[in-house]
Amino acid sequence: VHLVESGGGLVKPGGSLRLSCAASGFTFSDYYMSWIRQAPGKGLEWVSYISTSGEITKFADSVKGRFTISRDNAKHSLFLQMNSLTAEDTAVYYCARGPDKVTTHFDWWGQGTLVTVSS
Amino acid sequence: QSVLTQPPSASGTPGQRVTISCSGSSSNIGVNPVNWYQHLPGTAPKLLSYGNNQRPSGVPDRFSGSKSGTSASLAISGLQSEDEADYYCASWDDDRVVIGGGTKLTVL
Numbered sequence: 001v002h003l004v005e006s007g008g009g010l011v012k013p014g015g016s017l018r019l020s021c022a023a024s025g026f027t028f029s030d031y032y033m034s035w036i037r038q039a040p041g042k043g044l045e046w047v048s049y050i051s052t053s054g055e056i057t058k059f060a061d062s063v064k065g066r067f068t069i070s071r072d073n074a075k076h077s078l079f080l081q082m083n084s085l086t087a088e089d090t091a092v093y094y095c096a097r098g099p100d101k102v103t104t105h106f107d108w109w110g111q112g113t114l115v116t117v118s119s
Numbered sequence: 120q121s122v123l124t125q126p127p128s129a130s131g132t133p134g135q136r137v138t139i140s141c142s143g144s145s146s147n148i149g150v151n152p153v154n155w156y157q158h159l160p161g162t163a164p165k166l167l168s169y170g171n172n173q174r175p176s177g178v179p180d181r182f183s184g185s186k187s188g189t190s191a192s193l194a195i196s197g198l199q200s201e202d203e204a205d206y207y208c209a210s211w212d213d214d215r216v217v218i219g220g221g222t223k224l225t226v227l
Contacts, residue, residue, distance in 0.1 A: 043221035
């Protein structure tokens with residue numbers, strides 16, 4: 001299993017950014033996928049998950065209405081569209097496989113991509 | 120403030136047994152499985168325990184998770200220097216994932 005995030009970078013407050021996660025080594029369409037972030041000096045924070053077909057999406061209250069999660073099963077890719085960014089969104093964003101339908105765990109994580117929101 | 124409460128820090132000497140607690144409520148830990156992750160700075164977090172007490176392949180049996188009521192614990196026996204890391208508990212609450220604030224484990 002291999003998860004590789006990309007798309008991070010420096011963006012101004014109020015701006016937008018689209019993160020991508022390229023998955024390999026497993027049947028991507030069989031798994032829920034998620035984004036989890038870690039702000040500087042803070043703990044892990046779950047951001048969003050998407051169901052296998054993309055029909056079900058959930059978001060943390062801190063990003064609801066500003067972030068959109070999507071996936072392309074044919075291209076084994078996960079995306080996070082982030083709009084109206086603020087300094088509080090500055091974090092390393094991790095792509096993770098899961099949550100598992102029964103135990104809700106994330107069994108594989110990427111190395112993360114850094115998003116910095118600053119003027 | 121995290122929905123799941125963990126002590127911010129823990130410590131032990133090599134060979135010791137250390138326990139990290141995770142306190143939740145009837146809407147999360149009380150009715151859903153608990154999972155534990157290890158995170159070293161600059162690396163991908165690693166699943167240590169899932170479904171309350173199941174160990175993924177490759178995780179040493181020094182690590183063991185448990186749950187009772189609305190609380191959970193991760194025990195690390197035979198502490199080693201490479202165990203120095205941040206540890207997070209996680210569960211499920213009303214269709215969302217909840218993650219504890221994390222515990223920084225120091226090996227003295």
